[in-house]
Amino acid sequence: MSGSTGRSLGRRTFVLGTTAAAVSATALTPTAAAASFGYTDDGSNYVVDTGANLVFKVSKTNGDLTSLVYRGTEYQGYGGKNSHVESGLGTSTVTIAQSGSTILVSVAYGTLKHYYAARSGENNVYLWTNKADTSVSATRYIVRVKAGLFLNDEPDSYTYAPTTIESADVFAKSDGQTRSKHYSKLRVIDYSYIGWTTGSVGLWIVRSNHEKASGGPFYRSLLRHQSADGGGLYEILYYGENQTESERFGLQGPYVIAFTDGGAPSSSLYAGNLTTSWADSLGIFGYTAASGRGRVAGVGISGRDTAYAYTVGLANSAAQYWGSARASDGYFSITGVLPGSYTLTVFKGELAVYTSSVTVTAGGTTTLNSIAIPSSNDPSNASAIWRIGTWDGTPGGFKNADLMTYAHPSDVRAASWTGNVVVGSGTETSAFPCYLWKDVNSGIIVYFKLTAAQAAAAHTLRIGVTTAYANGRPQIVVNDTWTSAVPSPPTQPSTRSLTVGSYRGNNYTFTYSVPASAWLTDTSAYNTLKIYVASGSGSTSFLSAGTSIDAVDLLT
The missing domain is CATH 2.70.98.10 (Beta-galactosidase; Chain A, domain 5)
Known part of the structure; x- marks a missing residue:
């Protein structure tokens, strides 16, 4: 597992189990029954x-x-x-x-x-x-x-x-x-x-x-x-x-x-x-045998970006289930489902891109025709002047993103949380920190150039987030002349997240309508986008108000 120090631990070792192939599957069959049972x-x-x-x-x-x-x-x-x-x-x-x-x-x-x-x-x-x-x-x-x-x-x-x-x-x-x-x-x-x-x-x-x-x-x-x-x-x-x-x-x-x-x-x-x-016959309270459960199967999912894994989830107030969509065509099968009506959600990575309703009956299979994901449901399909990160519901690819699932932000292995970003440098995503905090790196600057035609028009800027702590949310300043309103905080978990290995909250996209008057007319000059974390909550340092970033882009 990532993060090992290589310290010798003598004859004893450990394994964090994930899949059947993670450890050699030896001696896995049950020992023959003995009379002492x-x-x-x-x-x-x-x-x-x-x-x-x-x-x-x-x-x-x-x-x-x-x-x-x-x-x-x-x-x-x-x-x-x-x-x-x-x-x-x-x-x-x-x-x-x-x-x-x-x-x-x-x-x-x-x-x-x-x-x-x-x-x-x-x-x-x-x-x-x-x-x-x-x-x-x-x-x-x-x-x-x-x-x-x-x-x-x-x-x-x-x-x-x-x-x-x-x-x-x-x-x-x-x-x-x-x-x-x-x-x-x-x-x-x-x-x-x-x-x-x-x-x-x-x-x-x-x-x-x-x-x-x-x-x-x-x-x-x-x-x-x-x-x-x-x-x-x-x-x-x-x-x-x-x-x-x-x-x-x-x-x-x-x-x-x-x-x-x-x-x-x-x-x-x-x-x-x-x-x-x-x-089945032990009298376990609330037990539902396999015969009392159903199955949901989908023949395929179109409109997928094949660079990403897709997951199909079922959820209602009583139960939740999920299954992977086949990479080749999006086929999926979810078994052992308790009877009831569920919200079906298709996730691109961890980003919900399609929802519908499905009903499951005991002993039955609910077969769904091919699901078509509307192009507008995937924010990646919007034409952008520039984009930092990918719209997949995670901060994957951003600076320190992988480390943050198994380390504290103060960990010595973390790259500096500060530092600015230049669009067109080829390091836009890897230089952009996965998390922003009010007390740590609020005010990060993104530098970018626009053509004369682009600078003559208003544009929409989007910032996708995956969770927030203490109502942290982004407020932007363009070229030190135009400042957005402070957006309302979306619904997010109220407990710690960013410091305990989790970026998973409620995906939300903030949109900002930037007028043409905000842009520089000199096409050789860099425009500046400053992203601040707004909130009166939180304490200090990595427990100040913060948010996790999914993607940032400027639309055409």
Whole structure:
């Protein structure tokens, strides 16, 4: 993963899981079932033996996972804490039942219900969480892992980062590199599992399909961390940071705690591949079997820019889904969808370029004719005198853009956030900072020339943004003679974003009608565009009002 310092960590290594090919898929098949499959009661916990190499315990008092023993080694726990929903549920009703080759532990805490399932002969724990309301503030499951078993010095660790630089969760090492549990680099669509491997033991969380999560396919959240105390692996179902959607409620899962002999978890566990017909009759509250779900398929998408990947999303207040459009023709198929009416959105990169409605029925396939994206829906199709960046809903290509998904803006690896831009230099995009802050680099100058005919006409200037912090939004000054009004702030998340590895908010385009009188008539002279960040909110430095840039252009 980018950002490695190359520090030797001895015999232990790590992996941040993304795809099936990320780790050699060795020893992925379940161990044959053994006669020891079953459960016991030790007085305080239900003790489940999977009949393979995994024994785990669930507290009868609060539903915490109190032990994870794989091949005789205890992996669970650090700082006196167990693995659990949120920071622990408190006194709960905990029951256990065996149905053939499946054992189910059920936890009820008020309106929240949580489940652990074991299958005979597998080194996996299947989990579901049903959150019915806001009585539990956020929804995550954290697997707490003992210190020293897996070590790393990657962006999402802070073992070797002694200095706190922001909000007690962003740290700096002595060499100036930054670390935080927020710096996973990955969007939800980018990974199937998360975890570590020593080469001989792998411990992973295989994510669920996130149908009851919020934020869509491009949402970023903390996935794991490691410190001197130990490590944590997360399944985040709703995290109140940089959220663009309201919280969804209902049953989420399964997500899977999986042990392997060092390789990646089996791809049969991945969301979209996993089949759980064995759970259909277990009585999991809110569970919908495959037969009660539907599918949406599109025969193709025209009007695409083939230089970009396209994603199709489905969303309503109850659920969300997504799938990739085939590069050759735009064909897509989204399966396992709960019945209902959804907004269908086609994304070019991360920029929405088409929306419609679709209805899904249980057991049915909704087939859509070829979707035609209107040319006007893609801002890249507008004729421009000049353009900085690309209209894809991300700050990709701008200065420091890639680094900002796994580092703090103060990181020593970041190029200077100041500096001006010259159109026609060939470095317009790479010299333009991906983020602008009121207290850091507000007032950046773009230099450009116009022909006599161009200078004789009014033009529209556009600035696309992907998110903002503290209502930061761009105000422009042209040639120090014409100043735009301060635009109203669009709806954006109210929490941190730019400093915790995420540029994902609500894409918005600011437009400015610049009169002909603002331009220089000397065609050999450079016009100047100054972009300021306007806002009375925020604090100082990188927590002052700011915004992330998608593209800037001057239309013909």
